[in-house]
Amino acid sequence: MSKIFVIHENNAWVEPLRDAFKELDLSYEEWFLDEGVLDFSSAPPEGVFYNRMSASSHTRGHRYGPEYTAAVLAWLESYDRVVVNDSRALRLEVSxxxxxxxxxxxxxxTPRTLAAVGTQNIVAAAREMPAPFITKHNRAGKGLGVHLFHDVASLERYVASPQFEQSVDGVTLIQEYIQxxxxxxxxxxxxxxxxxxxxxxxxxxxxxxxxxxxxxxxxxxxxxxxxxxxxxxxxxxxxxxxxxxxxxxxxxxxxxxxxxxxxxxxxxxxxxxxxxxxxxxxxxxxxxxxxxxxxxxxxxxxxxxxxxxxxxxxxxxxxxx
Incomplete structure (x- = not known):
């Protein structure tokens, strides 16, 4: 029998899981990974590690939570610890x-999608996509940054405005709108x-x-x-x-x-x-x-x-x- 370790950066989202652990009388520990120090020369504890690091961590002030978690998961996996949602899953979570x-x-x-870096390239990519289309962040979460456009001119005005939201990784997706x-x-x-x-x-x-x-x-x-x-x-x-x-x-x-x-x-x-x-x-x-x-x-x-x-x-x- 071993302990459960929960890797995360959002206390509110973990509250229902804490209640479930208590109901089932399970032994667990939380690792809040917004920042920290990792000693690769030491062995991690024995246990089962559940990774629920979020792509939207930057919206809560935890900009480098996923990057730090990637380092921690590499450490855990190098010692063959059991990881639920391992480093491969994290890579997909953030892209x-x-x-x-x-x-x-x-x-x-999947919907037809173009990835663009730079406002001029976002507009250029949109010209290749039939209207209407949507834009979204490559690294987001909760549907943040999703916008519907009925023509390229509207998008062009948006990316030139103060309301333009840059994806935290710099990659904006232009995607076909599924009716x-x-x-x-x-x-x-x-x-x-x-x-x-x-x-x-x-x-x-x-x-x-x-x-x-x-x-x-x-x-x-x-x-x-x-x-x-x-x-x-x-x-x-x-x-x-x-x-x-x-x-x-x-x-x-x-x-x-x-x-x-x-x-x-x-x-x-x-x-x-x-x-x-x-x-x-x-x-x-x-x-x-x-x-x-x-x-x-x-x-x-x-x-x-x-x-x-x-x-x-x-x-x-x-x-x-």
Missing amino acids: KIAQYAALRRYGIR APEPCITRAEFIGGKFLYAVRVDTSQGFELCPADVCQIGDLACPVGGETAVTRPRFEVIAGFQSPDLDRYQHFMQDNGIGVTGIESIVDEHGVRYTYDVNTNTNYNSEAEQKAGLYGMRTLAAYLGRASGQLPVREFAATAA
Whole structure:
């Protein structure tokens, strides 16, 4: 039996996991990795290390959290410690271009995307993309920095304005806009490499789609549903969700060091599914889960309890059912 170590940089997002650890009486320790000193000459403690470092850490003042975490994960992996969401997963977390390149290897369709560095090149790339199109940051999180444009002239004015948001890694993506028959996306949640459930997310209020209860929607960057009022929950677990991509997602996760993730996709008016984001520090919406009787953080805690030897295998299976 060994301890669980949780690597993160956002206390609020870890609170539900702490409650789940307490409920299951699991031994754990948190490593808050916004900065620090790492001694490569010493051996790390024995245990199971769960990495939930976020691509959006810079929005909370933790600019180099992912870089420091990359160093820590390299250290842990050099000693063959068990890491859930290892250095390969972190690389995908902080780069959507890396995500799309990896997803493509498994036959998973992604939107047509151009990557540009420099405002002039952003505009030049947009001229290659039929309107409407969207821009987004290569390294972001929560849908931050997503904007919808109906013509290149609007984008040109935006990038020349004080409102222009530069991606923290300098890479802006210009991406085809997928026209869905209704304003929603699907987020498929996986724990221990296994599908747990899919949630329907209403996008009529904008693209800041973090499902955590503590996430607040401020200025809405990109409404896509017109002026119609929202008549259903923003987050809603989909009963009996099925898609051929589920198996592809699981193979993708297995080969890329991902044990826990939420994968977002959208279906166009022709029924074609496009996958556009992989979240390896996934959160869950308590209201949606309560209605469905499925609980992501408790399932996650039980999975880590099993991996650390603190819980028998049957505990995770019962919790995930």
